[in-house]
Amino acid sequence: MLDTLIVEFDKGLRTVFASASSLRPHPDQDVAEAGLSDAERRHALGLMRVNHCGEVCAQALYQGQALTARDPATRDSLKQAAWEETEHLAWTERRIADLGGRKSVLNPVWYVGSLAMGVAAGALGDRWNLAFLEETEIQVAAHLDEHLQTLPADDAKSRAVVAQMRDDEARHAETAHNLGAAPMPAPVKTLMHLTSQLLKKSSYHI
Numbered sequence: 001m002l003d004t005l006i007v008e009f010d011k012g013l014r015t016v017f018a019s020a021s022s023l024r025p026h027p028d029q030d031v032a033e034a035g036l037s038d039a040e041r042r043h044a045l046g047l048m049r050v051n052h053c054g055e056v057c058a059q060a061l062y063q064g065q066a067l068t069a070r071d072p073a074t075r076d077s078l079k080q081a082a083w084e085e086t087e088h089l090a091w092t093e094r095r096i097a098d099l100g101g102r103k104s105v106l107n108p109v110w111y112v113g114s115l116a117m118g119v120a121a122g123a124l125g126d127r128w129n130l131a132f133l134e135e136t137e138i139q140v141a142a143h144l145d146e147h148l149q150t151l152p153a154d155d156a157k158s159r160a161v162v163a164q165m166r167d168d169e170a171r172h173a174e175t176a177h178n179l180g181a182a183p184m185p186a187p188v189k190t191l192m193h194l195t196s197q198l199l200k201k202s203s204y205h206i
């Protein structure tokens with residue numbers, strides 16, 4: 001148990017403070033940088049900072065899931081999704097750097113909060129753990145769709161990253177669903193939505 005905690009603590013430190021890496025090519029790697037106005041660049045940067053912060057949370061949620069999952073098959077089935085979240089972290093991090101910005105200073109706070117939520121959901125059992133993952137992925141995919149509406153039209157690089165992430169998140173939701181997620185009660189969905197609005201509003205700016 002102590003070994004597991006040390007490994008997980010190390011993962012947490014790396015999520016928040018180190019650079020992530022990606023096995024798949026970054027979706028924007030062959031896409032040219034557009035000449036954005038300063039306002040467009042700052043808006044794209046704010047959105048990518050939100051996305052990066054969301055991916056920090058995803059790391060924590062999947063970590064919480066892995067810590068608490070009772071069924072080893074469930075844990076294994078979610079490894080691929082968890083790895084793809086690490087890739088999203090790498091993609092958004094690079095995009096933030098390309099746009100000349102920095103990651104949100106709130107990342108450690110959101111990380112700890114998400115880990116606590118992931119562990120709490122896990123304590124209720126695998127079906128609720130999976131329900132929490134599924135609803136998170138559904139909401140993230142929807143919010144990435146919103147970003148595709150509001151990102152500068154010419155910012156094809158950010159768009160390529162967000163579009164691939166949206167497709168991945170939709171698949172992750174399906175995975176959690178197919179593994180036997182419980183139907184999430186509407187008030188919990190609303191609470192999760194409100195929490196994500198808070199994340200968006202805060203990490204867009206800082």
Ligand SMILES: [Fe+2]
Nearest residue numbers: 055058085088
């Ligand atoms: Fe993700």
Ligand SMILES: [Fe+2]
Nearest residue numbers: 137168169172
């Ligand atoms: Fe995901």
